[in-house]
Amino acid sequence: MNADSTNPENKSKDETKKPEDAPKKLDLQNLDLSVEKVEERISPSETNVFDK
Amino acid sequence: MSDFPITLIFPPQAHFTQPYMGLACLKAWLQEHGFDDVEQVDASVQSYDHFLSADYLRWAVRRAEARGDLEQLATKDELPFADMDTFRTAAEVAVSGHVLAERVEGAKAVLRGQDFFDPAKYVPAARTLFHSLRIVSAAWAPTKLTPHNFTMAYSIDRSNEVLAATRDEDQNPYLDYFRTELLPAIVKRNPRVLGMSIIYGSQLIPALTLGRLVKEALPDCHITAGGGFLAYIGEKILKAPALSESLDSIVFHEGEKPLEELCRAVREGTDFKHIASLGYFTKNDQGETVGIKNIGGHPISLNEAPMPDFDGTPFDSYFSPEVVLAYDVNRGCYYGECSFCTLPTVIGPGYRTRAAETIAGHVKAMREKYGFSNFNFITDCLPPGMIRELPEELISQGSDIKWWCDARVEPRAYTKQGAERLYESGCRKLLFGFETAVPRLLKLMKKGQTPKRTLEVANNCNDAGISVTFYAMVGFPSETREEARETLAMLQENAAGTIGPNGKSGPLREVSLQTFHVDEVAEVFRDPTTYGVELLPDPAADLQLYHDFNANAGMSQLEASEMFDEIMAGLRQSLPLFHEDTFFYFTQKSHYFLHLASGHSPDEFIEHCKRRGVARQDELARTASGDALLDLEVVPLTGTCAIPFSYAEVTRRLAHPLARAARPDFLTGTYIPDLELRAAEGIGPVPSNPQKKLVLAYSPGSTEFVELSKDGEAVLDALRDSGSYGKLLQALGQPGGPERERLDHFVLGLHRAGLLFVPEHQLTAL
Numbered sequence A: 001m002n003a004d005s006t007n008p009e010n011k012s013k014d015e016t017k018k019p020e021d022a023p024k025k026l027d028l029q030n031l032d033l034s035v036e037k038v039e040e041r042i043s044p045s046e047t048n049v050f051d052k
Numbered sequence B: 001m002s003d004f005p006i007t008l009i010f011p012p013q014a015h016f017t018q019p020y021m022g023l024a025c026l027k028a029w030l031q032e033h034g035f036d037d038v039e040q041v042d043a044s045v046q047s048y049d050h051f052l053s054a055d056y057l058r059w060a061v062r063r064a065e066a067r068g069d070l071e072q073l074a075t076k077d078e079l080p081f082a083d084m085d086t087f088r089t090a091a092e093v094a095v096s097g098h099v100l101a102e103r104v105e106g107a108k109a110v111l112r113g114q115d116f117f118d119p120a121k122y123v124p125a126a127r128t129l130f131h132s133l134r135i136v137s138a139a140w141a142p143t144k145l146t147p148h149n150f151t152m153a154y155s156i157d158r159s160n161e162v163l164a165a166t167r168d169e170d171q172n173p174y175l176d177y178f179r180t181e182l183l184p185a186i187v188k189r190n191p192r193v194l195g196m197s198i199i200y201g202s203q204l205i206p207a208l209t210l211g212r213l214v215k216e217a218l219p220d221c222h223i224t225a226g227g228g229f230l231a232y233i234g235e236k237i238l239k240a241p242a243l244s245e246s247l248d249s250i251v252f253h254e255g256e257k258p259l260e261e262l263c264r265a266v267r268e269g270t271d272f273k274h275i276a277s278l279g280y281f282t283k284n285d286q287g288e289t290v291g292i293k294n295i296g297g298h299p300i301s302l303n304e305a306p307m308p309d310f311d312g313t314p315f316d317s318y319f320s321p322e323v324v325l326a327y328d329v330n331r332g333c334y335y336g337e338c339s340f341c342t343l344p345t346v347i348g349p350g351y352r353t354r355a356a357e358t359i360a361g362h363v364k365a366m367r368e369k370y371g372f373s374n375f376n377f378i379t380d381c382l383p384p385g386m387i388r389e390l391p392e393e394l395i396s397q398g399s400d401i402k403w404w405c406d407a408r409v410e411p412r413a414y415t416k417q418g419a420e421r422l423y424e425s426g427c428r429k430l431l432f433g434f435e436t437a438v439p440r441l442l443k444l445m446k447k448g449q450t451p452k453r454t455l456e457v458a459n460n461c462n463d464a465g466i467s468v469t470f471y472a473m474v475g476f477p478s479e480t481r482e483e484a485r486e487t488l489a490m491l492q493e494n495a496a497g498t499i500g501p502n503g504k505s506g507p508l509r510e511v512s513l514q515t516f517h518v519d520e521v522a523e524v525f526r527d528p529t530t531y532g533v534e535l536l537p538d539p540a541a542d543l544q545l546y547h548d549f550n551a552n553a554g555m556s557q558l559e560a561s562e563m564f565d566e567i568m569a570g571l572r573q574s575l576p577l578f579h580e581d582t583f584f585y586f587t588q589k590s591h592y593f594l595h596l597a598s599g600h601s602p603d604e605f606i607e608h609c610k611r612r613g614v615a616r617q618d619e620l621a622r623t624a625s626g627d628a629l630l631d632l633e634v635v636p637l638t639g640t641c642a643i644p645f646s647y648a649e650v651t652r653r654l655a656h657p658l659a660r661a662a663r664p665d666f667l668t669g670t671y672i673p674d675l676e677l678r679a680a681e682g683i684g685p686v687p688s689n690p691q692k693k694l695v696l697a698y699s700p701g702s703t704e705f706v707e708l709s710k711d712g713e714a715v716l717d718a719l720r721d722s723g724s725y726g727k728l729l730q731a732l733g734q735p736g737g738p739e740r741e742r743l744d745h746f747v748l749g750l751h752r753a754g755l756l757f758v759p760e761h762q763l764t765a766l
């Protein structure tokens, strides 16, 4: 992975596509369309309240 | 230029929302006693500011990605526990690193400006900073820097590990930071004495790192350190001569007098033998380095101590729109009986206070000098007389401030009228030690209070408009699960917004929950049998402050930490301030208080936060009803990245109590032996899922991590390419029937997860 491979602007690195082709590739019947929002993991125990 | 420059440093890591007071007290004292060139540096906030910058994050992404963790892990069939954190971090870097670099400066500007007061702006900004620190941490993995903690793979209760940590070029972010940012300025100034204030365990490694670098660069500079944390472990440091690489001396308890005498001794070249409350390294007759601790000195007369001098504090660097100045009204605790508490001993023997008149005069002068009218009174608690006198003085001297502080339950002082007067004097928040609802435990704790009286005090304060926080404790020796649940029930019944039998809403706004720990100053440590505990010594832990123990009755330490989670989950449901993202205001010191100080009542503040949720619900309802569905667009800069394992599943496993226990404990900064192995056995590996082809997405608008399938990513890409959902449907030839239904359902899911937005609303955009 090069340093920029995750930059959303550069995302098309390994799957270059022309915008107008994109929708046609969707096989609407067989798509796996799950969405999972991952619970925030900021720990409630991590609060500095003590400081004198 | 002065012939005796002194530099006082507050080392990383500590909270970044308001200045620290201790250095300002020392600076003022030294100046009054013949040392006119005293500089103070908050290296903690300055390092956060440096790390949380676009350039640094871009560099951190490059450094983290160069390790190639994600590619290496992708070759595995399953992800063992030991690799889970590496995977999660690498996935986050890949999907959010660049986006966060784009957003981080804007997020800091929100917290520092008037947008702070708009929850729709504040919450994503706070989350952006939390997430950005994960990118910083990734660069130095397995080191973790959060807004509230700094831990490395080294235990801070072992001198050899601490020393190794100060030299670890690969994992210690402060070596590089100090060398490039702080050290050049120190070398240029060439101080004769450099003093560091260490109040948290999380500062130990960074402080000793800095001490070592300065000693190498300026061999003639005397390096000393003091502060609350060293009051506990200073003597142990003196018994670890290797640490003399980083420190020359340690100031115990209250720093003013010993630091003054130390500076004088350094200036005059005299020895340190007679400086009370000082410990130092020296050579014995055999030429070996040894530590010596002098006898303790008398406390200073606090009322005669000067007003803290914050000159030179980088006020603009704090992540708050307004500075909250700290001011010490008293030192020690007038009560001082509670069997779990060692706070009063940290500052030295006895209780002493400034007069109410002095306090009011000082805060007025500080307000006029610095232009800030918000104060955090540093005190363990105010005695009854002061609770009555202070408001009168603040009002009669026209102090015109808003303030908050810790408090002890004093029913005769926190009466209805007393609370009203406190409010009039600017008091907006008080934190009381409630601890537990169980009378048996209160007695063992020697709290000298009953839940009934505590609630009475809380109601009086709440009725007067003062926000009430309770400190509560879980895991006190012999406490059972049932008793802990009794405490939770009482806290929930008295939560603000929960209507009690009297038809009134409860008084409680926040709870600061702590797990019980045995430190060496505590009565429980001196007299374990009375409390039914057997201490578990750890001879290798030569800097040990907290001791593990077996309890003869009640919950074990691990059970108490599980109970911590249970109580916290209950509180997050019951306390409006703890709901969802509103919780950020609680976790960021003084941030909720700043809303109160700006004129919001506690109830208005909650309503204000709810409006963000309501607006969001309205938007979701509009798209769900089909109204704005076709307008939905992908939030700009939303990134995606293929992942070999389920990020959601790994995150769930890492939230397991065993996994959390295997990390260094938040309070103690230590690792519990063998827990890594136990966690690996108890938690089990996550299988890879090549068929499903998972993708992680991160939206800079909602600042959420979302897991999709490769198919979902394709739809997201198509949505982005088309411009909006309406246009995508057009491009697809307006599909109908079940296909359209599935697409609608998915698009609504993406909207709920924060990856899509209705442009006219701009609600989810930072």
Ligand code: SF4
Binding pocket: B333, B334, B335, B336, B337, B338, B341, B342, B343, B344, B380, B381, B408, B433
């Ligand atoms: S818990 Fe509070 S009241 Fe009790 S000894 Fe400690 S500081 Fe004093």
